Amino acid sequence: MTEMQRRASQLYSVLTNKRDEIVKKLNDGTNFVALLQNQLISERLFDWKNRQKLAQVGVPFDNRDVMLDEIQMEFEFLAEQNWQLHMFASWTLDLLTRGPQINDSHAHSTASNLTTLADQLTKLLFMLISQSFVVSIQPEPVLKTQHKFVTEVRLLIGDKLGIRQHLVNTSVTVKIIAEEEAKLLSSTQMNHKDMCVQSKTVGSISNDYEKMTMDERGHMAAKFNNSKLTRIAHRKPPPKGATADMKCTVNAQAATDQKYALLFHISPFQLGNLGKFDVWTLSLPIMVTVHGSQDCDAQGAIIWHRAFASVSRSPGTTDITAVAWKDLAHVLQHKFTLFTGARRQLSDSDLNYLSEKLLLPNVPDQKPITFHRFAKQNLRDDVSFSFWEWFFAIMQLIKQKLLKFWDEGWLVGFISKQDASQSMMMSSHPTFLLRFSDTQTGAVSIGFVCEDDDGQKVPFHLAPFSIKDLDQLSLAQRIASCPQLKEIRYLYPHMDKDDMLRYFDSEERNRGGLDSPTGYIQSEIVMVAKTTNKPSSTSVLSGGDSPSSLSVQSKSEWSPGEVVRPSASMDIGEDLASILSSSGLDSCSGQGDVESLLGPGFRAQLLPQPLQHIDLSFVDSYDNSAFFRHE
Incomplete structure (x- = not known):
């Protein structure tokens, strides 16, 4: 009997060592997947989205499609690795639960570790799928009512994990919401269940849904080519008791300063036994105009956002209210080329002339240029238009x-x-x-x-x-x-x-x-x-x-003229004018415990130290409960 216990003890030691090795390898794999996933989403995808944003003011981004295809390959790779690790952890856990139901502290510890790893992998997979849903083609920054717009959304995990068969009858819907609502969605300050259903739409869009399809390049996307913004909600009226001038000001601000976002939502779909996926994404903030006279102000507000605001709507990000001239000059140079279609760029002398309109003369320590100075304040005391109104009208003229x-x-x-x-x-x-x-x-x-x-x-x-x-x-x-x-x-x-x-x-x-x-x-x-x-x-x-x-x-x-006042010059006359301008393991009850079965010579060997900690804080920062739900 003693010899049998000794041999059983040796075999059990080998078994526990193998269990520990398996758990350690799974833990290392999960840690590696988490690290790669964090880099992919927080760095590579973030950089692509930021460059996509800057491209809307004319900053070159010629390799956007190639870069997004490379990012998709990484999403697909991580999805496969995650799925394999998850399956192996679940399989090992199943073997443990099928073993003899005896009091085994090591088995309990191993099962607990495997359950934790499986949960972490599930959490990572949910985040990976939700973050892979991106707006691959952004709508125009300024949408006009009764005009069509073009946009496209794409699921970057492609057909990995057999998702394609789950999306056969799935549609992507689009609706327009206020930017404030979009920020609440992104910060998950709303009820997580049916968040997209709860989001309040502020306008009507015709042809507001499209099927997810996969093309020959492996792109799973929904293209909106015939959608039209047919209506936008009226703004709130100014407070009672305001003067007529104040009413005009409030109305003007409401018409040209309100930002919106397009919310894209995939119909919930089941993936294996992991639960239902409720995936959505947002466009960059957009402006909406109902009349051509609003275009200048809307373009001014959106160019500032595209150039200087963060691509993220996460809490803690603040709007940039002032920038250095060199940064603004860089944006104006690109916007000028994009808007006019000109081959000739703004030269240094052109930019120096523009800087004189915004900067104080002969002041070495210039203050940053505020958005108010750029787009709201009159260019000079003797004119009734801002720098942006003047520059925008010149671009239109050219x-x-x-x-x-x-x-x-x-x-x-x-x-x-x-x-x-x-x-x-x-x-x-x-x-x-x-x-x-x-x-x-x-x-x-x-x-x-x-x-x-x-x-x-x-x-x-x-x-x-x-x-x-x-x-x-x-x-x-x-x-x-x-x-x-x-x-x-x-x-x-x-x-x-x-x-x-x-x-x-x-x-x-x-x-x-x-x-x-x-x-x-x-x-x-x-x-x-x-x-x-x-x-x-x-x-x-x-x-x-x-x-x-x-x-x-x-x-x-005749056009209204300008007064000429150099020495020895003759005046012709002047008439100023201006234009209006985003499981735990069930506790098992055994017939005895492993120590009594293996004899007094056996001592249970637990892991000498806890498993290496896996940093999933970046997952929590995205709050995946906003992207999926278990039903």
């Missing part, structure tokens, strides 16, 4: 009317009236210059030099031309037809005017020439400029140098 001028360098653009006058005066030959007005939004002015009665050079700046003015007569036509510019050969500094005009079709410059079949002859609008203080009796048709300001045009067709 995109719609002056893109060729800008790309070819024919348009200096960002230069002050005084500097333009000085540059033209110092030129060795007569030149004219094209610049953007800084007293009127979205307007271009022609500056040139004429000689007065005493033969002295005098700079002139024509009243600025808006998009509406250029609709009536293009800038090329104005240059070609203006009598004062006919004798000026060079566009500043030394570009041949005729070479520039050849780029434009002759039909655009001279509308007509052929007799009309109705017997009428076609006419053309000719731009003239008054460059003398006294009215001239010389007719435009006779080729006089100083034609009447009315000429062929009526006075109503």
